[in-house]
Amino acid sequence: MELLSNAPVHRSVPDRYVFPPDKRPALLSDDHSPDVAFPVIDLHGGRLPVSDDHRHQVAAEIIRAGKEYGFFQVVNHGVGEGVVRGFREAAAEFFAMPAEDKLPYCSYDMSKRFRLATSTSYDRGETLYWRDYIKFRCYPASNENARHWPSKPANFTPSLIEYSAAVHELAQTILCLIAEGLGLDGGFFAGDLSGGDTHMSVNYYPPCPDPTVTMGLLAHCDRHLLTVLSQADVAGLQARHGDRWLLVHPIPGAFVVNFGHQMEIVTNGVLASAEHRAVTNSAVARMSVATHVHPTDGCRIRPASEMVHEAMNPAKYREFAFSEFMEAYDAADASREEVLQSFKICHD
Numbered sequence: 132m133e134l135l136s137n138a139p140v141h142r143s144v145p146d147r148y149v150f151p152p153d154k155r156p157a158l159l160s161d162d163h164s165p166d167v168a169f170p171v172i173d174l175h176g177g178r179l180p181v182s183d184d185h186r187h188q189v190a191a192e193i194i195r196a197g198k199e200y201g202f203f204q205v206v207n208h209g210v211g212e213g214v215v216r217g218f219r220e221a222a223a224e225f226f227a228m229p230a231e232d233k234l235p236y237c238s239y240d241m242s243k244r245f246r247l248a249t250s251t252s253y254d255r256g257e258t259l260y261w262r263d264y265i266k267f268r269c270y271p272a273s274n275e276n277a278r279h280w281p282s283k284p285a286n287f288t289p290s291l292i293e294y295s296a297a298v299h300e301l302a303q304t305i306l307c308l309i310a311e312g313l314g315l316d317g318g319f320f321a322g323d324l325s326g327g328d329t330h331m332s333v334n335y336y337p338p339c340p341d342p343t344v345t346m347g348l349l350a351h352c353d354r355h356l357l358t359v360l361s362q363a364d365v366a367g368l369q370a371r372h373g374d375r376w377l378l379v380h381p382i383p384g385a386f387v388v389n390f391g392h393q394m395e396i397v398t399n400g401v402l403a404s405a406e407h408r409a410v411t412n413s414a415v416a417r418m419s420v421a422t423h424v425h426p427t428d429g430c431r432i433r434p435a436s437e438m439v440h441e442a443m444n445p446a447k448y449r450e451f452a453f454s455e456f457m458e459a460y461d462a463a464d465a466s467r468e469e470v471l472q473s474f475k476i477c478h479d
């Protein structure tokens with residue numbers, strides 16, 4: 132496997148990374164226009180605000196942002212700066228290791244519990260994406276999960292344990308606020324809907340000599356319930372809003388939050404999962420750390436009864452086990468419409 136993180140610095144983009152013009156990342160909109168910034172929500176330290184009024188206000192902000200964009204950023208979220216920095220540094224050190232140290236982890240076998248690869252497994256076309264990544268289960272830090280984590284660099288495991296526990300707590304707080312904002316019981320998403328092992332993707336995009344002809348990551352929706360992503364201070368993430376791709380402007384220290392397919396299905400379409408993708412830049416390497424909250428494999432997924440009204444708003448999706456969705460997602464190469472097709476109920 133040819134890793135970008137071990138390649139010599141490229142002076143031009145090799146042909147195998149050059150996309151045909153219709154697949155290149157031209158922004159469909161003016162991303163500088165001030166009216167299209169994704170909402171930034173202050174979480175007041177990350178614990179659930181105690182006063183009901185205050186909590187309702189934050190919950191309402193989240194639902195407003197979620198309905199309009201499917202993406203928002205959170206600040207003052209309670210995850211310590213040092214915790215984020217600690218894991219980001221360890222992950223960056225991992226990508227910087229010599230090829231021979233990384234070789235044992237290289238694999239395209241999606242069942243591997245810790246794997247390093249380049250490009251993506253979801254686009255079987257010839258062109259490669261300008262990206263290396265690691266994927267693994269990051270929480271809980273059980274023996275079953277932790278024994279697959281790399282022993283080098285030495286600070287990888289301790290910093291991951293701290294980071295994942297803090298992001299897990301933040302995700303649960305956000306899920307609680309989402310539930311309350313939708314008029315559901317605060318614990319609605321606790322339990323099986325968010326109780327699967329949490330997965331992590333760390334994406335590494337080295338500087339690219341010509342970002343206009345390459346892509347970092349293909350357009351996709353996340354397959355699980357909720358994503359909490361750190362992109363630090365380097366831009367590259369774009370989210371679809373209507374027919375436009377908008378840049379998610381980096382705010383140092385903030386987390387980007389977006390909904391996966393399961394959130395869209397459980398809320399019967401109210402909180403839709405937005406497509407997103409990553410573009411490259413020529414100046415600096417970019418690293419994003421995406422934490423994906425999963426249902427348990429056997430969890431039965433269906434639109435919540437509170438979100439369904441037989442006459443006015445019938446269920447848009449049939450019931451299924453989460454593991455069935457995972458298989459359909461792989462088979463559909465992550466294409467939003469194709470994957471949802473086999474779970475939709477037609478009402479006409």
Ligand SMILES: O=C(O)CCC(=O)C(=O)O
Binds near residue numbers: 360
């Ligand atoms: O690099 C990014 O900002 C996007 C990563 C992403 O969408 C993912 O890992 O699912």
Ligand SMILES: [Fe+2]
Binds near residue numbers: 351352353407421
């Ligand atoms: Fe994603």
